[in-house]
Amino acid sequence: MDSIPAVFAVTDDAFLVFTANAFAILGLLAMYFLLADLMHRFVYLKVGLAVVMVWVGVKMLLLDLVYIPTTVSLAVVAAIIAVAVIASLRKTKGQGRRSVVEAAQRRAEPSRPVRPAAPPGHRGRTDSAGPNRAARGPSRWRRACSPG
Numbered sequence: 001m002d003s004i005p006a007v008f009a010v011t012d013d014a015f016l017v018f019t020a021n022a023f024a025i026l027g028l029l030a031m032y033f034l035l036a037d038l039m040h041r042f043v044y045l046k047v048g049l050a051v052v053m054v055w056v057g058v059k060m061l062l063l064d065l066v067y068i069p070t071t072v073s074l075a076v077v078a079a080i081i082a083v084a085v086i087a088s089l090r091k092t093k094g095q096g097r098r099s100v101v102e103a104a105q106r107r108a109e110p111s112r113p114v115r116p117a118a119p120p121g122h123r124g125r126t127d128s129a130g131p132n133r134a135a136r137g138p139s140r141w142r143r144a145c146s147p148g
Contacts, residue, residue, distance in 0.1 A: 009056040010073050041092040048084025052077055 007017045055076055059068055 005056055005060075006052065006077070009059050009077075010070055041095060042085060042088045043091055044084045044088040048080050051080050051084075055080065 004017065004021060007020045011017065055073075059073060062068070
């Protein structure tokens with residue numbers, strides 16, 4: 001729904017607005033799977049999209065005063081997004097490769113042995129104080145919080 005004002009910033013033709021949003025919805029799912037693993041690298045994308053929305057708002061406010069051609073508007077939007085993406089990728093350079101290498105190293109480590117299941121009725125340790133916790137009485141926290 002937030003792409004409708006962006007399309008109206010480019011054109012007033014209702015057919016183009018409808019088809020642009022229809023194709024945007026159809027393409028979002030494929031684009032999501034493509035970019036889902038890279039989203040941690042786009043640190044400036046939200047700022048860039050905020051600037052795009054400011055541009056759209058300013059253009060709509062100045063619609064009666066100044067005519068801004070469609071190509072100029074598209075160029076401004078493309079430039080803002082390109083600057084945000086390039087700045088993000090430069091800032092996070094190498095993070096993607098490190099995470100891939102770390103995942104491969106984790107897969108290469110020998111797996112830890114699985115602990116056997118506890119026998120039925122065994123409660124195990126409830127805290128780091130050991131099995132004699134109940135013999136020493138309630139903790140300071142429980143004494144401080146008890147009503148009596």
